[in-house]
Amino acid sequence: MQLPLICRLALASILLCFTSFAQSATKDCVFVLMHGKWGGPQSPYLKELAKQVSTVCEVELREMPWSRNRNYDETYESALNQLAGSVKGYRTKGYRLVFIGGQSFGANAAMAYQAYIGDADAIIALAPGHSPSLMYERGMTGSDLECAQKAIADGKPDALISFTDLNQGRQRDFKIRADVFWSYFNPNGLGNMTLTASQFKKSTPFMWVIGRLDPLYPSGSAYAFDRVPPNPNNTYVVVSADHATTPEEAAPQVLNWVKKVSTTKP
The missing domain is CATH 3.40.50.1820 (Alpha/Beta hydrolase fold, catalytic domain)
Known part of the structure; x- marks a missing residue:
């Protein structure tokens, strides 16, 4: 006996939900x-x-x-x-x-x-x-780090620092907050x-x-x-x-x- 259309749709919906749950449950x-x-x-x-x-x-x-x-x-x-x-x-x-x-x-x-x-x-x-330590050793960030450290010590973490970033031999100029710069480019940091x-x-x-x-x-x-x-x-x-x-x-x-x-x- 064939189920009414509404029952078949409801059953299909239940099976779809069960299948989706089973798939997600494996992850x-x-x-x-x-x-x-x-x-x-x-x-x-x-x-x-x-x-x-x-x-x-x-x-x-x-x-x-x-x-x-x-x-x-x-x-x-x-x-x-x-x-x-x-x-x-x-x-x-x-x-x-x-x-x-x-x-x-x-x-x-x-x-x-x-x-x-x-x-x-x-x-x-x-x-x-x-590699912030490599950038520091190459002389790319030394003076910028000093400026950032001073700004933070003076209670001005939002002071902007201009610097040149390095990425696999490519360079790009940025201007960012002193506290942000220090957090990423401190050679002894994170x-x-x-x-x-x-x-x-x-x-x-x-x-x-x-x-x-x-x-x-x-x-x-x-x-x-x-x-x-x-x-x-x-x-x-x-x-x-x-x-x-x-x-x-x-x-x-x-x-x-x-x-x-x-x-x-x-």
């Missing part, structure tokens, strides 16, 4: 993925990685203050605090694991997050970038990955991915990877890629690692 993790310097959340370099990871985790492509649109509009600490609020929200919604990762400056931020906040379940650093690696607040599964054509590749694991707290899931991956194409090239390895961490972490 008990969130992957927050941050772009590189002067990029954005829809970076083509992150597209394939986000697509593959989304098969096992919800993916948030997050816009950060160093994007092409925001131009350093808030301090590093403020950005990380806002990310912490999002992480708390995901846990409230019932997600079991929160992965924090990114490319270039986004990788820098993932590591800074675990040193400053420390509640991520895993950290993924892809083609890590942004942007220094050799420091933040050693300051993770807990032992955390950590994945470092670097391309053979990346300027940072010759520095090897000693640069930052070896400094993080020991963890059985810590993984150092080298791929045949440059700084920009590393996330796409490494997408299958990242996906497998996410699956592994998801099954081994309580």
Whole structure:
């Protein structure tokens, strides 16, 4: 006997809801993925990685203050605090694991997050970038840092600092608040990955991915990877890629690692 049309529609709706629930219920993790310097959340370099990871985790492509649109509009600490609020929200919604990762400056931020906040379940650093210590050593930021530090000490954190930023050999001029400049370009601050690696607040599964054509590749694991707290899931991956194409090239390895961490972490 064929059910009346209204009953069939109701049944189809119930089945659709059940299917959607079953699909979402299998994703008990969130992957927050941050772009590189002067990029954005829809970076083509992150597209394939986000697509593959989304098969096992919800993916948030997050816009950060160093994007092409925001131009350093808030301090590093403020950005990380806002990310912490999002992480708390995901846990409230019932997600079991929160992965924090990114490319270039986004990788820098993932590591800074675990040193400053420390509640991520895993950290993924892809083609890590942004080196305020290198810029300082090259004489690019010394006088600007002095000006910023003085302005902050004088109670004028909103004083504007003009400086030249560096991104994989490219340069670009900015004018931003003194406190914002100091937070990102202090050579001994949150942007220094050799420091933040050693300051993770807990032992955390950590994945470092670097391309053979990346300027940072010759520095090897000693640069930052070896400094993080020991963890059985810590993984150092080298791929045949440059700084920009590393996330796409490494997408299958990242996906497998996410699956592994998801099954081994309580």
